Amino acid sequence: MRSTLFHLPTTLEIGGVTLPLFGFGILLAAWILVAGGGCAWVAARHGVRRALAIGPSLAIVALLLAWVLPVLDDGQGVPIRGYGVMLLVAAAAGTWLTIVRGRAIGIDADTILALATDVFIWGLVGARLFYVVQYREQFFRADMSLLQSLAAIANIAAGGLVVFGSLPTAAVAVVRFAARRRIPLLRLADCIAPGLLLGLAVGRVGCFLNGCCYGGPCDLPWAVRFPAGSAPAEHYPATGGGSQPLHPAQLYAAVDAALLALLAVLFTPLARRDGEVFAVVLTLHPLSRILLESIRVDESPALGTPFSISQLVSVVLLLAASLLWWWIGRQPIRSGAAVTGSG
Numbered sequence: 130m131r132s133t134l135f136h137l138p139t140t141l142e143i144g145g146v147t148l149p150l151f152g153f154g155i156l157l158a159a160w161i162l163v164a165g166g167g168c169a170w171v172a173a174r175h176g177v178r179r180a181l182a183i184g185p186s187l188a189i190v191a192l193l194l195a196w197v198l199p200v201l202d203d204g205q206g207v208p209i210r211g212y213g214v215m216l217l218v219a220a221a222a223g224t225w226l227t228i229v230r231g232r233a234i235g236i237d238a239d240t241i242l243a244l245a246t247d248v249f250i251w252g253l254v255g256a257r258l259f260y261v262v263q264y265r266e267q268f269f270r271a272d273m274s275l276l277q278s279l280a281a282i283a284n285i286a287a288g289g290l291v292v293f294g295s296l297p298t299a300a301v302a303v304v305r306f307a308a309r310r311r312i313p314l315l316r317l318a319d320c321i322a323p324g325l326l327l328g329l330a331v332g333r334v335g336c337f338l339n340g341c342c343y344g345g346p347c348d349l350p351w352a353v354r355f356p357a358g359s360a361p362a363e364h365y366p367a368t369g370g371g372s373q374p375l376h377p378a379q380l381y382a383a384v385d386a387a388l389l390a391l392l393a394v395l396f397t398p399l400a401r402r403d404g405e406v407f408a409v410v411l412t413l414h415p416l417s418r419i420l421l422e423s424i425r426v427d428e429s430p431a432l433g434t435p436f437s438i439s440q441l442v443s444v445v446l447l448l449a450a451s452l453l454w455w456w457i458g459r460q461p462i463r464s465g466a467a468v469t470g471s472g
Contacts, residue, residue, distance in 0.1 A: 130338060132339050132340060136205045137150070160187075160190060186250055197280065216332055216335055224242065224324065226323055226324040230323065234316065253285065255297055257290055268281050292439075293438075293446075318406075333386060343427055345375065346365055347375065353374065376424050389417070393410050402457050404453065411449065411453060416447070
C-alpha cells in the first residue's frame, strides 16, 4: 500500500519572485495556452463544432486547477495519490487498446480520443456520485463546512469510486457519441469493451495502493498486511500494529479484469454479429464480480438482503445481458463493413 506517492510544491520561485503554481497561477495560465492551441488545431482540422464539443472537458480541467487543487494542499503541498496516478494510467491503457481496435474497423484515433474523453469524465462523475451517496456520512459530517464537503467530494485522487456507478453516465455518453458520429452503437460497444476492462484492471492496482476494496482474513501464502492507519488495519487490527493477513482482493479483481479483457480480444474474430463481444463482457464480468464480492469485506449488505450493492447491481446486469443476447440473436450476421466515425 502506498496511498501518497509524493507532494507537488504549490509555488515556484523564478528570478527571486515566488509565483503560485495552482489556483490562478502558472499551471492555469499554461493550460489556457495549451487548451486554446488545441481547440484552434481541432477547429482548423475538423471544424468549429468539433472544437466546441471538447470545450466542456477542457473547462473542467481549468476549474480543477483554479479551485479544487489549491484546497487539497495539506501543508506539505498537493499530494499525488497512488490511486489517482493509476486512474490516469488506466485511462491511457484503455484508450490505447481501443484505438488499436478502432483502427481495425475503420474508426480513426481522433474519434476514439474524443470518445475516451467523454467516457472518462462522465464515468468518473457517475462512479464518484455513487460512492458519495453510498458513503455520504464521510462527506457531510457536522464538523465540515460546505466548501470542505465539496473539496472532499472532488478529491477523487484519494480514492472512492464505485465501478458500477460509472455505468449509467458512461453509457449515456457512449449512446450520445454514437448518435452524433453516426457509428453503429453495438459495434462501438464491441470496440471499447476490452479497453474498459483493461482500464479496470489497472485501476484495481490503484485500489491496492490506496488500501480500499480489501478482502477478509486469510492464511494463504500471498496474504497481505496493510499498515497502521489504513482502513483494513482499522477493520482487522493485528497485535503488533497494522492489519491481519488479508486477501489481496484488489489484485484478484485486477487479474480477473485483465483476463476478461484478453478473452474479449480473443473472442472478437469469432463474433458474428455486432454486440456479441460486449454481451460476453456484460455476462462474465457480473458473474466474476459476484464471486469477488464474497471475498471483499468493505461493503455491507444492502436493501435488507445478504448481498452487497455491487452484487445486486450484478444481478441486474445479468438480466440486461440476457435481453441483449436475445436482441443480438434476432439481428442479421454482419457483413464486416468498416465505419469511419467522421462527422
